[in-house]
Amino acid sequence: MARIIAGVGSSHVPAIGAALDNGKTEEPYWKRVFSGFEKSKQWMAQAKPDVAIVVYNDHASAFSVEMIPTFALGCAAEFPPADEGWGPRPVPVVKGHPALAAHIAQSVILDEFDLTIVNKMEVDHGLTVPMNLLFGQPKDAWPCPVIPLAVNVVMYPPPTGHRCYMLGKALRKAVESYPEDLNVVIFGTGGLSHQISGPRAGLINSKWDKSFLDNLTRDPKKLTRIPHIEYMREAGAEGIEMVMWLIMRGALDDKVDEVYRFYTVPASNTAVGHIILENRRKAAGKSRPAGSGKTTTSKSKTAGKSRQAAARKGAHRIASKGTR
Numbered sequence: 001m002a003r004i005i006a007g008v009g010s011s012h013v014p015a016i017g018a019a020l021d022n023g024k025t026e027e028p029y030w031k032r033v034f035s036g037f038e039k040s041k042q043w044m045a046q047a048k049p050d051v052a053i054v055v056y057n058d059h060a061s062a063f064s065v066e067m068i069p070t071f072a073l074g075c076a077a078e079f080p081p082a083d084e085g086w087g088p089r090p091v092p093v094v095k096g097h098p099a100l101a102a103h104i105a106q107s108v109i110l111d112e113f114d115l116t117i118v119n120k121m122e123v124d125h126g127l128t129v130p131m132n133l134l135f136g137q138p139k140d141a142w143p144c145p146v147i148p149l150a151v152n153v154v155m156y157p158p159p160t161g162h163r164c165y166m167l168g169k170a171l172r173k174a175v176e177s178y179p180e181d182l183n184v185v186i187f188g189t190g191g192l193s194h195q196i197s198g199p200r201a202g203l204i205n206s207k208w209d210k211s212f213l214d215n216l217t218r219d220p221k222k223l224t225r226i227p228h229i230e231y232m233r234e235a236g237a238e239g240i241e242m243v244m245w246l247i248m249r250g251a252l253d254d255k256v257d258e259v260y261r262f263y264t265v266p267a268s269n270t271a272v273g274h275i276i277l278e279n280r281r282k283a284a285g286k287s288r289p290a291g292s293g294k295t296t297t298s299k300s301k302t303a304g305k306s307r308q309a310a311a312r313k314g315a316h317r318i319a320s321k322g323t324r
């Protein structure tokens with residue numbers, strides 16, 4: 001059976017993509033941001049997921065004000081990078097996983113979440129920037145197929161945090177009823193606090209962001225009770241993107257291991273947040289132990305726990321250096 005092994009939360013700031021594409025990653029301003037994802041790339045290289053589900057929002061690239069689905073599942077074989085005004089980003093075409101996507105559509109829709117099925121779609125920075133941050137900049141192909149899940153957070157009313165969290169649970173059920181032996185990583189992207197226009201443009205609320213990250217690990221149900229108006233007031237108009245992280249979190253175990261966290265301000269006019277959460281539940285066969293990404297055996301369970309503890313210590317050590 002397929003299984004979700006971990007969740008990744010990541011900002012998807014468009015300027016990060018522009019910095020990558022224009023060779024600015026070594027400039028001090030951007031190095032501060034990219035250095036926070038070095039450990040994450042190592043983690044992902046070890047985890048080697050067979051499929052990634054990337055929850056993101058479209059920024060008027062595939063959709064427009066004429067048509068905005070609340071939840072849109074990418075079921076196509078491929079998703080080209082969108083032209084967001086200065087040509088498509090120089091990143092590989094995203095290859096989909098139509099069979100798993102169709103299975104998810106069936107399972108989730110019959111579970112009464114009315115997803116829009118999308119068989120042709122271009123993907124913008126909302127999806128490709130987190131891919132870069134976790135997978136680097138491959139020239140020819142991304143290392144695994146991707147199932148995009150686009151969420152409306154651009155036109156009122158976006159879905160509630162609770163609806164997103166419950167959709168995550170339905171996604172997990174769908175993945176776990178797929179017969180092929182696949183390890184799946186799910187991304188929640190967007191945020192953290194930011195507002196790009198109006199009198200409060202430039203708003204960043206680090207205290208609120210950090211509390212959100214704390215609760216994402218420890219008490220996500222508390223986050224599901226946050227009303228839209230609180231996101232707007234505390235995290236800015238575009239901070240509502242953070243509800244997408246709750247889809248990722250809902251797809252994980254109630255208790256997870258936070259193996260890495262990174263937080264820095266600003267990038268462009270946005271707070272950059274990033275977290276990696278691993279499921280504790282181990283499945284037989286192909287699953288990999290927490291913190292190592294390698295195949296689990298009964299003999300390696302103790303070593304796996306030690307690695308897990310070491311990873312947590314590492315994450316906290318990083319945090320104490322001011323990235324949290």
Ligand SMILES: [Fe+2]
Nearest residue numbers: 057126190241
């Ligand atoms: Fe966005």
